[in-house]
Structure formats: structure tokens, C-alpha cells
Amino acid sequence: MRENYNDKLDSVRSDLAEMCKLAEQAMASASAALLNADLALAEQTITSREDIDALALDWEHKAFSLLALQAPVALDLRIMVSGIHIVADLQRMGGLAIHIAELARRRHPAHVLPPEVEAVFAEMGRVAVEQAEATREVLLTRDTGLAAELKTADEEMDELHRSLFALTASDDWPHGVPAAVDTTLLGRFYERYSDHTVEVAKRVIFLVTGEFRSESA
Template identity: 80%
Template sequence: MRENYNNQLDALSADLAEICQLAEDAMASGTRALLDADLGLAESTISSREQIDSLAAEWEHKAFSVLALQSPVALDLRIMVSGIHIVADLQRMGGLAIHIAELARRRHPAHVIPVEVECVFAEMGRVAVEQADATRRVLLTRDAELASELRTKDEAMDELHRSLFTLTSSSDWPHGVPTAVDITLLGRFYERFSDHTVEVAKRVIFLVTGEFRTDDA
């Protein structure tokens, strides 16, 4: 009985990793759609929303079914409590990646971002995908050390986000307010995506150690 229960818990962890993979894929394709003004890629990214939302709802249903049918001990409860928060973070990560693709679609055939900031957004996309990949591995392995490392990796994203603000708030910014607003909004999407990977890392550390820290250190 207990072995079957453990198998169910492992399956739930694998399901979280699958949702994370979908969010990672959406970020990669959404960034490429943004940089290339690729309408078809934007559309395919946006279409992933249904699968992400469906898997998230299915995870919650499975989790509550396991809780209802078993007699969970303290660690089991930590897994479920952490998982409920994690699935919300992963779903939001997917949503943020899709928002990037939606903005690319809305401005098509024009490019959303001017040439001056393309390299910044390319790097933001790379960092975000890297963080999502690390998050997926953390979910599969419950590696507290890797989770701790992930909690500090958003510093690179924060620095990139600050560089966008510096560019768009400069007195010699040549592209006007609407473009600056789009860039600010996009930067926020990437920053929040990164923040959610950190939140997942915190939840995994709580799962492993029983301790949850509210700071980002």
C-alpha cells in the first residue's frame, strides 16, 4: 500500500516537471517570436496555454485525490502543500511566456522592440529558459543544493531588467513613449518569470528541510 502511495507521489513530482517543461518551451518560443516578429511562432506559443492550464488542473485533482484516499504523514503533507503552491507558480510562468507571444502577435507585422534592446531581450530569454530548466531538474531530483543555487540566479535577470529601465528613461531615447511602455511591460514579464522559478526553489527547500524562508537570499 505504502509503495503504491510513494509511486503516486513520484508521479505527481514528474507531472510538475512536465508543466515546467511546457513553461520553458513557451518562454523559448515566445522569445523567438518576439525577436523575429514571427506570427506563426507566436500563435503556436499562445496555443500552449490550454495544455498548461489543463495539466495544472489535473495535478490539483490528483493531489487532492491522493490526500483523500491515503493517510498522509508529515512529509507527505509537505509534498502536497508545496506542490499546490508550485503548480500555481508553474502555471503563472507559462502565462507570462504566453503574454510575450501575445504582444508579438498584437504588434505584428511590426517588431515590438527596437534594435537597441534586441540583445537584452535575447539574453533575458536565455536566462529565463536556463532557470526554467534548472527548476525542472530541481522538481525531479528534490536537490536542495541546486534549489539554493537557483534562488540566486535571478540576480542576472534583475540586472538585465534594470538595464532596460536605464535605456528607456534616458533623455535621448529615440523611440517614443509607446515603445518604452511595451519594453517596460516585456521586461516585467521576464522578471516575474524568473521570480517564480525562485519561489519554486523555496518550496522545494521547504519540502526537503521543513523550513521556508520568505527572503530571496
Template identity: 50%
Template sequence: MREAYHVELENLASNLARMSGQVADAMERATRAMLDVDLALAEQVISDDVKVDDARAECEEQAYALLALQAPVATDLRTVLAAIHAAESLERMGDLALHVAKAARRRHPDPVLPEQVRPYFAEMGEAAVRLARQAEEVIKTKDVDAARSIETDDDRVDELHRHLFTVIMDREWPHGVAAAVDVTLLGRFFERYADHAVSVARRMVFVVTGKMPGYTGDNL
């Protein structure tokens, strides 16, 4: 019975890791759609979002079944609880990629971003996708050191996000209010996506150590 239970725990972790890969693919495609004014790619991200929603539902169903049927304790209980919270964060990451794709579709055939800010968003997109890929590996390996190391990319996204405000608030900003609003919203989507990836990694630290970074005085 216990062996079968731990197989179920491993299946749950595998499903979470696969979900992290899905949302990484979604943001990678959404970023390309935004930068390349690619309507077909934006539509793909939008239509694929239901798969992320379904994946969350499957993960939560597995987790609640394990709670109800097995009454886990200690590390096993932390694993199940972390999975429920991580699935929520991963679904939100998928939603944020969806928002980026919808912005690209809304402005098509025009670009949603002025040329002036495209390099910042290209870098933010690369960092965000890298964070999701790293979270996927952390879920698979439960490597605490790897979980802690993703903070660097998150800091860079935060830095770029803050810099965008200085760009759009400059008196010489030539692109008008609508473009400034788009830049503000899109920057927020990338910043929140990165934050959720860090949250997923923190949940894996909690599984291993029993302590939640950021809430116990420990810094991820």
C-alpha cells in the first residue's frame, strides 16, 4: 500500500513538472507572438490555455484524493499541500501568458509594443521562460540549491519592470497614452509570471526542509 502511495506521489510531481513545461512553452510562444506580430502563434497560446486549466484540475484531484485516502504526514503531507499551491501558481502563469497573447491579438496587425521597448520585453520574456524551465527541474529533482538560484532571474525581471516605468514616464515618450498603458500592463504580466515561478520553487524548498522561504526569515 505504501509503495503504491509513493508511486502516486511521484505521478503527482511528474504532472506538476509537465504543467510547468506547458506554461514555459506558453510564455515563450506568447512572447514571440508579441515581438513578431504573429497572430497564428497568439491564437495557439489562447487555444492551448484550456490544457493548462485541465492540468491544474488533474493535479488538484490527485492531491485531494491522496489527502482523503492516505492521511499523509510529515514530508508526504508537505508534498501534497505544496502540489496544490504550486498547481495554482502554474495555472496563473498560464493565464499571464494568455494575457500577453491576447494583447498581441488585440493590436494585430499593428505591433503591441513600440520599437523603443522591444529589447526590454525580449529580455523579460527570456528570463520568465527560463524561470519556468528551472521550476520544472526543481519539481523533478527537489534540489534546494537550484530552487534558491532562480532568484537571480526574478530580480532581473523586477529590475526591467521598474525601468519600464522610467521609460514611459519620460517627457520625451512619443508613443501616446495607449502604448504606455500596453507597456504597463504587459510589464506587469511578465513580472507576476516570474513571481509565481519563484513561488513554485519555494514550495519545493518547503517540501524538503519544512520551512517556507520568505516566511521564516530564510531568503530564497
């Protein structure tokens, strides 16, 4: 009985990592679609929503079943409680990547990004994917040190996000208001994606230590 319970507990842990992998893949393909005006890749990214949502729903069913039938306590209970929040963050990460792909599809065959901001978004895409990779590793290993390091990557994303404002607000910006709006919106999607990786890291720190650190994580 206990062995079966432990197997189910391990399963919900691995499912979180798998969800993170899907969100990571969605961001990688969305960024490539955005930078290359690749309609097929944008469509492929958008359809990944079904896989992410299905895995989230399956995780919730497993988790609530364990809560109802096994009444976990201490660390096991923290796994369930933290996991409920983590699933929401991972699902939102996937959703934000899909928003990027949807905007690339909406503007196709035109490129969404003016040349002046392409390099910034290439960096934002790189940082976002690396953060998702690190988040998946945190979920698998519960490494609180690596979880804390995700805050540094978030600061890098924030700096890239601020640089977009400098570009679009410049008197030399030649692309008009619609392009500035698209650029600002896309930058916000990347920034929020990054923020959710930090939230997952905080939840893992809580899971391991029992302490939720609102700022120090």
C-alpha cells in the first residue's frame, strides 16, 4: 500500500517536470517562429496548448486523489500544496509562449519585429528557454541553490525588457505606434514567462524548507 503511494507521489513529481519541458519547448518554438516569421512553427506551437492543458488536468486529478485518499502530511503535503501552485505557473508559461506564436501568426507573412529589436528578442528567447531548463532541473532535483539562482536570470530578463522601452520611446523610433505596441506586448509576455519560473523556484524552496520566501528566492 505504501509502496503504491510512493509510486504515485513520484509520478506527480515527474509530471511537473514534463509540464515544464512542454512549456520550455513552446517558448523555444514560439521564439523561432517570431524571429523568422515561420507560420508553420507558430501553428505547431499553438497546438501544443492541448498537451499542456491535458497534462495539467491529469496532474490535478492525481493530486486531488492522493489528498482525498491518503491524507498526506509534512513533506508529502507540501508536495501537493506546492504542486497545485506550480501547475498553474507552468500552464501560464505555456500560455505566454503560445501568445507569442499567436501574434507571429496574426502578422504573417510580415515580420512582427522591427530590425532594431530583433537582437533583444533573440536574447529574451535564449534567457527564457534557459530559465525553463533550470526550472525543470529544480523540479527534478529540488536543488534550492539552483532555485535561488533563477532570480539572477530573472534580473537579466528585466534588464532586456527595460531596454525595449528605451528603443520604442526613442525619438528615432521610425516604425510608428502599432509596431511599438506589438513590441511592448511581446516584451511583457517574455517578462511574465520569466517571472513564473521564479515563482516555481520559490515553491520548490518552500517544499524543501517549509519556508516561503517572497523576495529572497
